[in-house]
Amino acid sequence: MDIDKVIEVLSKCQTPSEYEIKQLCNKAIEILIEEANVLRIVPPVTICGDIHGQFFDLVELFDLGGSPFETNYLFMGDFVDRGYYSLETFLYLLALKVKNPRRISILRGNHECRQITKVYGFYLECVKKYGNGNVWRYCTEVFDHLSLTALIGNSIFSVHGGLSPSIKTINQISLINRKQELPHEGPMSDMLWSDPESIQNWGMSPRGAGFIFGNEVVKNFNRTNGLSLITRAHQLCMDGFQYMFDESLVTVWSAPNYFYRSGNIAAILEIGENLTRQFKTFKAAPKEKRIVKVKMSIPKYFL
Amino acid sequence: MESNIPAKRIQSSEDLKFWFHSDAYYYLTQWIRLLSLKIKQLKNSEECKISDTVQNILNILDQLSNLIDETPPDNQPTRFGNKAYRTWTNKLLKKSEHIITSFLPEKHSEYNSELGVYFLDSFGNSRRIDYGSGHEINFICFLFCFYKLGAITDEDLPAVILKVFAKYLQVARKLQTVYNLEPAGSHGVWGLDDFQFLPYYFGASQLIDHKTLTPSSIHDKTLLKENSGEYLYFRAIQYIHEIKTGPFFEHSPILNEISNVATWSKVNSGLYKMYLDEVLSKYPIVQHCYFGKLLPFTDEIRKKREKEFKESRKKEEKIVKKEK
Numbered sequence: 340m341d342i343d344k345v346i347e348v349l350s351k352c353q354t355p356s357e358y359e360i361k362q363l364c365n366k367a368i369e370i371l372i373e374e375a376n377v378l379r380i381v382p383p384v385t386i387c388g389d390i391h392g393q394f395f396d397l398v399e400l401f402d403l404g405g406s407p408f409e410t411n412y413l414f415m416g417d418f419v420d421r422g423y424y425s426l427e428t429f430l431y432l433l434a435l436k437v438k439n440p441r442r443i444s445i446l447r448g449n450h451e452c453r454q455i456t457k458v459y460g461f462y463l464e465c466v467k468k469y470g471n472g473n474v475w476r477y478c479t480e481v482f483d484h485l486s487l488t489a490l491i492g493n494s495i496f497s498v499h500g501g502l503s504p505s506i507k508t509i510n511q512i513s514l515i516n517r518k519q520e521l522p523h524e525g526p527m528s529d530m531l532w533s534d535p536e537s538i539q540n541w542g543m544s545p546r547g548a549g550f551i552f553g554n555e556v557v558k559n560f561n562r563t564n565g566l567s568l569i570t571r572a573h574q575l576c577m578d579g580f581q582y583m584f585d586e587s588l589v590t591v592w593s594a595p596n597y598f599y600r601s602g603n604i605a606a607i608l609e610i611g612e613n614l615t616r617q618f619k620t621f622k623a624a625p626k627e628k629r630i631v632k633v634k635m636s637i638p639k640y641f642l
Numbered sequence: 643m644e645s646n647i648p649a650k651r652i653q654s655s656e657d658l659k660f661w662f663h664s665d666a667y668y669y670l671t672q673w674i675r676l677l678s679l680k681i682k683q684l685k686n687s688e689e690c691k692i693s694d695t696v697q698n699i700l701n702i703l704d705q706l707s708n709l710i711d712e713t714p715p716d717n718q719p720t721r722f723g724n725k726a727y728r729t730w731t732n733k734l735l736k737k738s739e740h741i742i743t744s745f746l747p748e749k750h751s752e753y754n755s756e757l758g759v760y761f762l763d764s765f766g767n768s769r770r771i772d773y774g775s776g777h778e779i780n781f782i783c784f785l786f787c788f789y790k791l792g793a794i795t796d797e798d799l800p801a802v803i804l805k806v807f808a809k810y811l812q813v814a815r816k817l818q819t820v821y822n823l824e825p826a827g828s829h830g831v832w833g834l835d836d837f838q839f840l841p842y843y844f845g846a847s848q849l850i851d852h853k854t855l856t857p858s859s860i861h862d863k864t865l866l867k868e869n870s871g872e873y874l875y876f877r878a879i880q881y882i883h884e885i886k887t888g889p890f891f892e893h894s895p896i897l898n899e900i901s902n903v904a905t906w907s908k909v910n911s912g913l914y915k916m917y918l919d920e921v922l923s924k925y926p927i928v929q930h931c932y933f934g935k936l937l938p939f940t941d942e943i944r945k946k947r948e949k950e951f952k953e954s955r956k957k958e959e960k961i962v963k964k965e966k
Contacts, residue, residue: 391830421830430887458924460832523654536769545769547929574721575824581721590721597826597891598836603722626888635895640919641903641912 340366342438349431351631352394352424357469362432364477367433371484376512378444378489384411386497386608388572388580389448392422392460395624396595396605397431403621404607407443409433413489414545415572416448416499416531417589419478420459421598423633426468429478445494447485448499448572449548452521456522467633482516487530492614494567502552502560504530504541507566523548534574535583535590548552554584561587568616570608579606596623613619648759648932651939660927663944664920666937670779671918673786674840678847678910680799685848685872686808690801695745702741703809706765709733710816723771731768738762750791756934760784763932765814766823773818774826775839775921776930781810782840783937803844808874811841815881827926831947834896838878839921840915842897845875846910857909858901861890960964 340362345355355363385404390397401407410607414432419425436443449455456462456479465475489497490509505526506512522528532549535557536542542551557569569588576592583589595605609617652661661667692700713733715724734741742758743751764781766773785802788794794802817823818837825836834842849855858867860879870877889934891898903909921927933939 402774414922421828421832423831454925458926459827459829463832474816507702545767547926551769577720577722596887598828598830599888600836601722601824602887630890635899637902638896638912638916640915641900641908 342352342366346434346438349427349434352427354427354468355430357474360474361477362435363430363437364481366437367481367585368484370437371481371486372518372631374486376487376515377509378413378446378486380411380413380444380489380622382411382490382610382614384413384444384491384610386413386491386591386610388415388417388593388606389417389470390414390422391417391420391450391594392425392428393594393623394422394424394428394431395629396593396621397428398628399595399621399624400593400605400607403619404429404609404634408439411442411444413491414446415570416446416485417446417450417498417572418448419456419461420450422460422594423464423631425461425464425512426474431480441588444489445485446489446499447482447487447517447521447531450519451482451485453479453482454520464633466517467635479520482640483520484519484577487515488512491610494565494614495570495610496554496561496564496566496568498530499569499571500531500573501533501535502556502569503533504550504552506531507560507563524538532573534561535588538582548617557584557588565566567614575601575603577601577603578605579604580608580618595621598600600627645843646825648756648934650930651933652854652929652931655925656727658923658928660939660941661928661931662923663941664933664938665940665943666933668943669785669786669790669937673789674782674843674917675914677799677803678844678914679706680796681803681844682708682847682850683852684800684804686804686874687872688800688804690804691797692801692805693794693798695788696806697803698744699806700809702744703806705737705741705892706734707813707816710813710820714749715820716823720771723823724821725771726768727771727817728768730817730821731765735764741890746788746791746793750793753787753791753936756936757784757932759932760787764810766909769933770824770826771821772824772826773814773837774828774927775837776826777814778838778840778848779921779927779931780782781807783932785825787936803874807844811838811874811877818946819885829920831893831895833920834913834916835878835894837881839877839917841874843910843913843917845873846913847907848873849875849906850910852906855905857903860897860901886961 345359348355418429452541462475503526529549534551536551538553539555540553544550572591574590575597576590581590591606591608593605604620604622606618606620713726715731716726718725742754760783763778765833766777823896859950866876866880870880886893
């Protein structure tokens with residue numbers, strides 16, 4: 340596999356051959372399998388939230404944040420489902436990761452699993468584009484190997500969803516066997532499904548997975564682990580990002596104008612060498628930059 | 643014996659498999675088919691019998707709409723949805739006992755709490771400030787409870803959709819826009835609609851064999867405007883244009899493709915299959931469904947059918963033996 344050629348194709352929102360995708364996924368697994376459940380990242384790094392297949396908005400993100408060949412990036416999961424280009428989006432980031440594993444870091448989101456992608460569009464997209472589910476299978480194998488969390492400069496903790504009542508210290512995360520389909524419950528599931536809420540402690544999550552957690556939980560976790568900030572994604576933000584709990588936790592959201600109706604802007608968080616924080620925001624790609632080449636067909640129910 | 647307070651019962655893949663064979667699944671699917679049949683070729687303004695029970699539900703929905711006017715969006719900092727929605731929900735909860743006890747006649751009062759659970763969960767989730775097809779299912783279950791108890795009869799069914807469900811949609815859409823509710827569990831471009839499903843299914847039934855309007859008529863802005871008052875399908879499309887940006891084929895590709903289907907009858911039957919497959923079969927949605935006495939998580943109907951089947955086989959075997 341010629342990684343540069345694959346990157347070139349994907350950067351134009353085109354798809355490589357099924358064989359190239361298989362090779363890319365295998366190569367990615369070789370790299371990801373060596374990574375810990377907690378990635379150690381040396382700043383500077385730019386942290387990004389959900390993308391959900393919005394490829395042309397990912398291009399806007401790179402225009403704003405800097406070329407992925409020259410800038411360090413951490414993506415906090417949810418690359419797939421809902422948008423037109425889940426495949427191109429995920430594979431592009433994967434190819435960039437394979438090209439430069441130390442520069443690009445990718446975490447698993449709650450959508451990076453078989454059960455969810457069969458409901459929310461990624462599976463359908465793969466079958467539409469390749470006529471079979473092979474490419475979906477290769478990608479879900481990669482999902483199983485994605486790391487769960489990151490620690491930036493020993494004081495910023497990043498995860499897709501949030502905290503787990505089973506995890507008091509970051510060291511405990513290393514004990515998790517992450518190389519599996521996302522379980523319905525347990526610490527791995529919690530970290531990818533939980534949400535912060537304006538409460539003090541723990542509560543049941545209305546999502547049906549994970550928990551909601553509040554101010555005291557975050558303050559305790561940060562104190563215990565010597566953290567200044569938790570960054571997470573998983574929830575839509577009108578302004579692209581939202582701080583909570585005296586700026587000890589922030590949600591970063593990177594899919595602008597979500598569902599073509601939300602009117603939200605998207606954000607990235609630039610962490611400087613000295614752990615400085617700067618948010619940058621961006622809007623959806625303008626009409627002339629969005630190509631809709633996915634030709635949907637009449638669903639089978641109507642034939 | 644099933645509890646009177648509906649509870650969530652689908653918590654595993656085994657539960658999901660059982661759901662398909664359950665009495666609740668049977669009742670719910672037959673119910674929506676029956677409703678679709680009863681409004682075939684009828685406009686929203688069709689004169690229908692409106693019983694006291696139906697009128698009461700309409701009055702209550704009006705009250706909920708007025709409550710939105712009395713609870714304007716606030717300026718609190720928020721992640722996305724407006725927090726005044728939680729205030730609206732709290733106000734609804736304060737009134738709920740009074741509302742719920744008004745639904746059914748005294749003889750059915752033991753079912754009030756069951757009805758109440760479905761009703762109160764029909765308008766979105768106040769913690770997440772969102773709304774999705776699961777909330778729509780709850781309202782349909784709420785309506786089914788009346789029918790199962792005989793508080794609503796076949797004669798009332800056109801009004802149930804053309805007046806009650808239509809008004810419910812008005813309230814739901816008002817909540818969505820006033821409080822900026824997030825679409826809960828939307829499939830994005832791979833799904834039919836961010837918030838609703840059944841207005842399209844019922845709406846297609848209204849349009850079956852229409853003399854002039856075809857599925858592709860939704861692209862004609864004039865026709866859309868002229869017919870959105872009378873047809874649920876057209877109103878649903880119009881609403882999408884009100885809240886989404888960009889070309890229709892881009893933000894609503896599935897609806898766009900359905901506009902190429904030849905007849906409304908095919909749209910209607912196709913949407914029924916799609917509903918079963920893409921809503922009622924999906925764990926993320928049905929894990930939130932409630933089951934009580936009226937929509938029970940039992941499989942008595944299946945057991946009865948199996949028993950009848952075995953008995954008829956035995957009879958056949960006897961006949962064959964006799965003949966020999």
